[in-house]
Amino acid sequence: MPPKVPLAPPPPWSRMVSAGVLCALLGLALVFGQAALRSQQQTSARRVGALAVADAAVAAAAEVDSGKSAKLFESIEREHQDIDYAFAVREGGVDEFGISRGSEVVHAKPPAVDAARLLDHSKRVSTDGHRALEIKQPLAVQHLFGEMADGRLLVAVPVKDSSGNGVSAVAGAVLRKTTEDSPPLWIVAVLAGLAVLLAGVGRKLPLAPRVVDTASICAVVLVGWLLAPALPSAGPAGVAVLGGSRMVAHAAVEAGGGNAGPWLLGLLLLAAGAIGWLLDDSARVFAALRKDPVPYFYVGPAILATGLLIFVPFAVGVGLSFVDGEGHFVGIDHYIEVLTSVVDPNSSTHFFRTLALTTLWTAINVGFHVGFGLGLALVLNRPHLRARAFYRLLLIVPWAVPSYITALTWKWLFNTQFGPINAMLAALGHDRIDWLGNSPLSNFGANLATNVWLGFPFMMVISLGALQSIPSELYEAADIDGATTWQKFKHVTLPLLKPALFPAIILGTIWTFNAFNVIYLVSGGGPDHKTDILITEAYYTFTVLRRTGLAAAYSVLIFAILLLYTLITNRKTRATESVST
Amino acid sequence: MAGSGHGSSGVAPTGWQAMLPHFLLIPVSVITLYPVLYVIKLALSGTSGATASAWPWPDHPSLDAFAKVALRTDAHGTWLFGRQLLNSLIVSGATTVLGIVLACTAAYAFARFEFPGRRAGLLGFLATQMFPGILTLIPLYVLIQKLGLLDSMLGLILVYSTTAIPFCTWTLKGYFDTLPKEIEESAIIDGATRLQIFVRIILPLSAPAIAVTALFSFMAAWNEFVLAYTFLSQEAAYTLPVQIRNYVGDKDVQWSLFAASSLIAAVPVMALFYAVEKHLVGGLTAGGVKG
Incomplete structure (x- = not known):
């Protein structure tokens, strides 16, 4: 058996510096993660709002024969500040002589746009929307979303015909681009400073260095997590949700269910814990890896597999325990409730x-x-x-x-x-x-x-x-x-x-x-x-x-x-x- | 009643003394076998259901339940039972191979190398045995969904084989520990590389332990239903346990179909179990017995 790799323990100040640097890295991950999270939440909120608009457009399109639809469309556009325009494209249907009349634009702004151009805004929406109109079958999904090249969001909903089995029109709306913002970068410096401070103070405590490092790095991540949402930001341009339809409720559940917050928190805490615990060992592992990498070739695949499919899900699960159904951080409320x-x-x-x-x-x-x-x-x-x-x-x-x-x-x-x-x-x-x-x-x-x-x-x-x-x-x-x-x-x-x-x-x-x-x-x-x-x-x-x-x-x-x-x-x-x- | 090891000398007991253990063992064996016999009775009772009697043999034996289970097809005419059996076989087989390959290499490193992180790795593997499945169920579902692997065998294979790694690694490491190091040392002197030693010497010597851990990986994958139930939504993608569980679901309870399909599902895994059975003791406990 090869002898142990002799390594001198690193001096205390080096640990403080490493803690600071690593916390700065974690802080960066936090900022970018929060930014991604916010944009995802905004997108979800926009989508729920967009569906509400599309719902209204469907209702408006249904009134086309009674002549009320133009007024309804105008009111939709008046009520929702952040939509560019609402539209409806109707399948012309087959007349009594068996001649197809082709697609017909019921409403769109500018009014001269034809059906094909309108739906071409988004490739997926256009393909699926046209297919729905052609084969007169409801889509596999109830609604279509498309990000347009200029950042606008297109939503389209197939309108069922009176029999409920076919599609008579595609209605929807185009939403304006919203500005997204992220927590400012200075938080990274604050977190790094906090880590150095905590690691330095912790040195004086009668605790094992590992425990101090782990606790302080985890604490820094938690502080960053709690602080980041409170930082000044423009906030998402909210879309008023009309509500009422089952589809919108469904989309709202989807938006809430896909929340990445727990994932991020879990991952960060896992990383923080691992970094704190392994501050010493990681130095040793790297030294050993350079000297003799063979053992790591043997354990590597198993560690990687279990890490990805057991430890990361576990950490995410732990993160989930601090978050409620809507993705809000609730601290230890769940633990108190269980107990x-x-x-x-x-x-x-x-x-x-x-x-x-x-x-x-x-x-x-x-x-x-x-x-x-x-x-x-x-x-x-x-x-x-x-x-x-x-x-x-x-x-x-x-x-x-x-x-x-x-x-x-x-x-x-x-x-x-x-x-x-x-x-x-x-x-x-x-x-x-x-x-x-x-x-x-x-x-x-x-x-x-x-x-x-x-x-x-x-x-x-x-x-x-x-x-x-x-x-x-x-x-x-x-x-x-x-x-x-x-x-x-x-x-x-x-x-x-x-x-x-x-x-x-x-x-x-x-x-x-x-x-x-x-x-x-x-x-x-x-x-x-x-x-x-x-x-x-x-x-x-x-x-x-x-x-x-x-x-x-x-x-x-x-x-x-x-x-x-x-x-x-x-x-x-x-x-x-x-x-x- | 504590006896010496059965290799020891001594006079063979005669008469009622020789019969004494059998008075205990026969009833215990009967109790052990009774539930299994009863499943056979249920399965052979036909689709009308068994009568309420304690005697574990059907009044009117019939193979109706087996026929109904084995010939099930869906609306498209897909032979569901065949598909599900194939799913189970592929998932369990691939899980076993993948899990064992990763566990063997890891166990070898843990048993034979001294390296920073070894202790943390071993303890981490031990800790996974305590992770409640429900905690990882939700994140795993999201992960598999994002990878687009719901309703696919690959998703189950990945999850099952990684779940099997820690237990297999510990068992194999225990066995590798008992192999004398002198064999390897002389091989090194003869100019063999680590990989050659591992593949040509350690693996063949550990065949019993590998067989046992492979059996457990296979059984775990073959029998798992909570994750499969969560990940799979199409009947054609089901593994057998999900289907069997559905026979006795909340709305529709068909005990005879459950029994027939259970027998079909249990036979291969029991055959494997008994094929490897004589290695169970050596393969499982080698590390522990060493103390």
Whole structure:
């Protein structure tokens, strides 16, 4: 093994300077990110407004036969300051002699523009709009947006004909260009200065340099994040939203859903944390990379892949927990809400009840897994056991069956009317039990039975492997010393099982704590969330309540609990000590 | 009841003492097999549904449910079951190959090189096992959407294989740790490069561990349904778990179709599991047992 790369620790002032420089870079990313974000928000707002205008244009175009449409178009243009003009292009249709009349401009300013020229403003709008008119079919999308070369925004909506199946016209509007602005660049200098200051002051604190660096760089990013939107700017030229139509509501949801704010904050915080933590190490990594890059070729692809598809989404998820549905930064409000109030307004279960249940669930499950697993392994490991291999093959069946199939199968076994468990009870003269009904206890029992069945083979296989690796000489020596069976188990078997069993128990605990499939598919958390564990509650918050930020806060808390558990048990059992070998 | 390892000497017990373990093992085996037998009963009960009895054999065996599941087509005449089976096979196969290649190289570096960032990398991989899936679900959805990979197999393959990397890396690293370094040292003296050692010596020696981790990657991809359910919206793009889950959805519950399709989906993965089964112990626990 090549020797460690000897590197002197960098002097304190160099860390302060690096912190300043890196924060300046982060500040730049922040400014440009904020600018991009604002322009995206403005575009979204403009699009929602534009659709409202297009909606009005559609209504105006529909009145063309009654002669009111010109007045309606004029009022649209009067009401909306930021539109250039509204227009409608009508398909002429086929007259009674079967002669096509071609496209007809109902309204446009300047009035001399023909239909083809009008729609040619934007290639996509023109192609799709013309096609819609030609084949008289509604578009795959309900509205068309096009950025015109001069910065104006074109929106067009196909107008359905009276039958509702075809298209009779394309109506829309052209919106003027708006000015976009970004936070001023001096914020970068302020952030860098703040970083140097914090890193310098932090040096005096009785904390590890890493912690100080990480905390101060993260703090600087947060300050920048909070400060940037408050900085003077012209602000987006707002488009009055008429509202009322389903299409506009849909677009508004789309505009809100595509918000990049959480992404940016998450990425920046991840970068800040990583930079702070790795301020020392990065210097070492770069030195090592120059000296011997081979190890990095081997780990590089895996690190890159997990970084992009696990760590970045994770950081973004953490960022989401600080942001509400409309993209506003809400600080730790979601965490406070998770911890202090009931998540589902129709239910009485709160976080700490669910946490207690999750802990109980995990403890009972892992207890049974280890108990059954180890017990069966000891029996299977008996000398001279016949059909050992056969039993082993049968007993690991639950591990081989896909867990979602297991869960759904057990749901059927517990079915009140047709389930075999109730059929057995009936055969014994007992009343049927509504297992997955109103009793939290029977629901919990059903979940538990499923998960115990599912999980004991893993522990059994691990125990069996560890038992077989214990040299028989140890037992022979114990026999000579006159040890009883129990003494042999306690003083020989158990201590030698520990190295294999502890990592398995930690892993099993994490898996059971997040045993989503079983709870979600068997009891579904019912009745009234009383058998929900934390992870299913978070999923409910996300999918049913549609509260992304709250679900993210929930998930971050789950992660924190698991991390704490692992750190504590790891310190006690040294289960992952192979890291440092 | 703690016994010595079964390689030890001793007199074979006779009579009821030899029978004693079987009194325990037979009932436990029956309980273990019962749910599986019951799925078979459900699947063979035809589409009309099973009767309520505890006996795990259908009264009137019929293959109707299998026929209905396997012959499903959509409005365009696409053979849905075939498509979905193929989707599952391609996604799981590609996930396994990609995940194992990346995990093997990473595990080798973690096991054999000392380099700055090694500890952070290992601990970071460990931490991913604690990331709740829901936290990454939303950003992943947006990411896959932006890449235009919704309803595509490539999107699932990318996500599944990266999710598999940390666990596979840890398992393989544990195994690589147990291989004696002397083999490599003598190979270096013979003039072999690191890459040659890795490909020609380490990988063949680690075949059992690689088989086990490959099995787990395959199983994870084959069985996953939350992400697949989120990313896929067209029936022809579904993987089998999404389809199976839909048979027992909220509106429409068809237990016999669920059972039949479950059996079809479970057979390949169980076959793989039993093919690799004898390596489970060595492949999984080598690192841990070493202590």
